[in-house]
Amino acid sequence: GNSVTQMEGPVTLSEEAFLTINCTYTATGYPSLFWYVQYPGEGLQLLLKATKADDKGSNKGFEATYRKETTSFHLEKGSVQVSDSAVYFCALSALNTNAGKSTFGDGTTLTVKP
């Protein structure tokens, strides 16, 4: 079956530091890849997505590139802010599965200190 592995957290950074959260996946077929962000006590917000190999998703200064050769979709941001503190989930979904369900990683908690 499909699976997503995220780097273990929590991650603590100082404001303006560079962020990388690693994500690798295992999937049959051609999945789409997603990063979701969850702020404390809130729901899932789609942060960015990529639907095919070499696509780069970007939003709010965050970027991730769909790397089929390394089955990875690492999240990066050049300069984090305190407001970026949240839990980040990498996920995939694939049309070839029976139902196109989403498979999530365990989540990585990011804390940014001023």
Place this chain on the structure above:
Amino acid sequence: EPEVTQTPSHQVTQMGQEVILRCVPISNHLYFYWYRQILGQKVEFLVSFYNNEISEKSEIFDDQFSVERPDGSNFTLKIRSTKLEDSAMYFCASKPSGYNEQFFGPGTRLTVL
């Protein structure tokens, strides 16, 4: 912009009681899903629903759970006899045909006492 909505936002119930969580998917979407997130843990797939029937379900989705699309707009998740371990955030999602991205609702926080 159309959104998936869920009600209630928070439900508190006693162990053994039945609960129904409600979702209104985006109107032209054909695939519907329920996911569960126990506090501090990952988001887990429960069930998918297409063409008025369950298309896939996880091991979590046992006989205590059921789903229904009663009227063409609502999509409900029923838990017949709640247990303490059912306390979680429940997310509904929907997507149109031929499209990988699912659109998630804001979630219902279920607390079982």
